[in-house]
Amino acid sequence: MPIDKTSEFIESVRQQIRWKKAQPVVIEEVENHIADQKNAFIQDGLNEDKALDKAIKEMGDPIVVGEQFNSIHKPKPDWAILLLISSLFILGILIQLYLFRNNDLSSNNIYGQLLGILIGIPIFFIAYLFDFTIIGKYPKIIFSFLFILNVYYIIEGNRVNGAITDTIYPLLLFPTVYAGLVYSMRNKGYIGIFICSVAFLIPASIAFVSPSMSTLLLLYISCLTILTAAVVKGWFKVKKLLGLLFIYLPTLFAFISLVYYFTIFSYRGERIKIFFLNDKSMGGVNWITTQIHTLLSNSKIIGTGSPIGQETIQIAESMPAIHTDFILTYSVYNFGWIVFAGILLLFAALIIRGFIITAKQKSVLGYLTSLSIITTMMVQCIIYIFANLGLMIFTPLSFPLLSYGGKYLVVNMFLLGLLLSVFRTGDYVRDKKGILVGIVPFIQYDNGTIHINLKSKTTK
Amino acid sequence: MAIDKSLLTGGTTMLLLKLLEQEDMYGYQMIEELKKKSKNVFELKAGTLYPLLHTMEKKGFVNSYDEEANNSRIRKYYSITKAGKQALQDKKDEWQIYAATINDIIGGVSFAY
Incomplete structure (x- = not known):
C-alpha cells in the first residue's frame, strides 16, 4: 500500500508540467482540492481510506490533467x-x-x-x-x-x-x-x-x-x-x-x-x-x-x-x-x-x-x-x-x-x-508566508506611561 | 441524467463565469455550487475545472488571489473581471440563439424570443 496516494497522484501530474516554475502553484491548488473533496466524502459517511480513493478518482487521469496544465502554463514573454x-x-x-x-x-x-x-x-x-x-x-x-x-x-x-x-x-x-x-x-x-x-x-x-x-x-x-x-x-x-x-x-x-x-x-x-x-x-x-x-x-x-x-x-x-x-x-x-x-x-x-x-x-x-x-x-x-x-x-x-x-x-x-x-x-511567484496576528499601535498610552512600539510583532 | 459531454464543454465557461458573477469562489466550491444549482445534472470533474479556470485567467476573464482558510491552508479564490463579465454576456447571447435555433429545428418550445 502506498503511504500517500495523494503524492502519487500529484507526482504524475507534476511530471507532465514541463515548466518547473509553474508547478508549485498548480500543485498546491490540486492538493487542496483533493483534501476538500476527501473531507466532503468523510462527512458523507465514508471512511478515510475510501474517501481519499474516491476523491482521487474524481480528479480524473493524472496524465491527461497534467498535460492540460502543461499546455496552459508555458513561459511567455510580454x-x-x-x-x-x-x-x-x-x-x-x-x-x-x-x-x-x-x-x-x-x-x-x-x-x-x-x-x-x-x-x-x-x-x-x-x-x-x-x-x-x-x-x-x-x-x-x-x-x-x-x-x-x-x-x-x-x-x-x-x-x-x-x-x-x-x-x-x-x-x-x-x-x-x-x-x-x-x-x-x-x-x-x-x-x-x-x-x-x-x-x-x-x-x-x-x-x-x-x-x-x-x-x-x-x-x-x-x-x-x-x-x-x-x-x-x-x-x-x-x-x-x-x-x-x-x-x-x-x-x-x-x-x-x-x-x-x-x-x-x-x-x-x-x-x-x-x-x-x-x-x-x-x-x-x-x-x-x-x-x-x-x-x-x-x-x-x-x-x-x-x-x-x-x-x-x-x-x-x-x-x-x-x-x-x-x-x-x-x-x-x-x-x-x-x-x-x-x-x-x-x-x-x-x-x-x-x-x-x-x-x-x-x-x-x-x-x-x-x-x-x-x-x-x-x-x-x-x-x-x-x-x-x-x-x-x-x-x-x-x-x-x-x-x-x-x-x-x-x-x-x-x-x-x-x-x-x-x-x-x-x-x-509567491511571497514567503507570514501570518498576521494583529497590528500593534505605534504609540500607546498605558497607565501614565507612553509606549512607542517600533516593532509591531505580528508574525508567528 | 446523463448528458452528452461535448454539449457541455462550450457552456462550462459560461456557467463558471455566471457563478463567479455572484461571488468569489475557490475551485471545489464551484463544483459543489454547480452541482447544487443544476440539481446534480452538471457534475464537473476537477480535472476539467482547473485547466479551464487557468485558461480563463490567462484570457483575463478571471483573477485569482490567495486567501487563508481557517485551517491555515492557502486557498486560491477566483474573481470575475470586467472582461469576464463582457464574455459572460456574449456567451449568454450566443447561447440563447443556439438554444432557440435547436428548439426551432427539433420542434421544442422556444424560450428565447
Missing part, C-alpha cells in the same frame, strides 16, 4: 514590451550611426558603443532568463557587493573634472536591489521602515560624493516610490498613514533643504532663470542652454532644421558630447519634432504598459522589482528630456537605449531584461 524595447534599441543604433557618419567624431567612440551593443544583447537575454526572486532572497549580499564596487570606484575609478563617473552604473542598479531589501523587511514594523531609510542613505551618499545630483534624484524618486508602495501594500504591517508620515516628514525636510541649497547657492538656479527668461548671454553654464535654444528654435516639424548663422558648422560640434547628453536635441534639429514625438510615444507606451503589468503582479516581490525598474527608466527619461529641451536643472544621465554610452546601455539592457523576467514568471 511581446508588446519586447517589441517596444527592440524598436527603441534599433532606433538608438540608427540615430547613433547617422550621427557618426555625418559628423567628424573620433572614430574610437563608435567602438565603445559597438561593444556596449555586443555585451548588452546577451546581458538582456541572460537577465530575461534570470530568476529574479534571488533579489528577494539575498538583498543584503547584493547590496553589499554594489556598495563595495562603488567604494572601489570612488578610490580607484576614473575622474572627469574631479567627478567620479563610474559609480553611476552600479547606482542605477540600486533601486532594484532596494526593492529586494524592502521585500525582506516584511512585518518588521517601523524598525523595518527605519532600516530601509538608513539603507537608502548609503547609495544616496555615494551619489552625493561622486557627485552626481541627477543620480541622487533618481535614487530618491525610485526608492521613495518603492518604500511608499510597500507601506501602502501593508508590507511592514504598520498603519498606512503613520507609516507614510514616518517616511515623508524626514524626506520632505531633506528634499526642501537640498532644493534650497541648489537653487540658491549653485549654477542650477542660473539655469532655471535662463530657461524662463530666454537670456541670450553666452557666458559659462548658460552657454549650453543657449545652444539648445538656438537649435530647437531653428528646428522644423519634419526634416532638418534651418541653417544656423553664416558659417556651416557641423551640428555635432556645436555642443560637447551631443551623442551622449543631447541626442534628443540633435534628433529634433536633424530629423524634426516628429521623430522626437515618436520616441516619446514609444517610451511612454513602454512605461505605461510596464505600470499596467506591474499593478497586476501577484507577488509583492514581483511588484516592487518591476516598479523599481520602471521608475529607474522613467526618471532617466524625464531628466534627459528636460535637459534636451533646455531646462537643465539636472545634468542628463542617459536616455535608455538611445543615447551614446556603452556602459549605460549594458546596465539598462540588464534592467529591461529583468523587467521582462518579472513579467514572464511573476504570476507564479
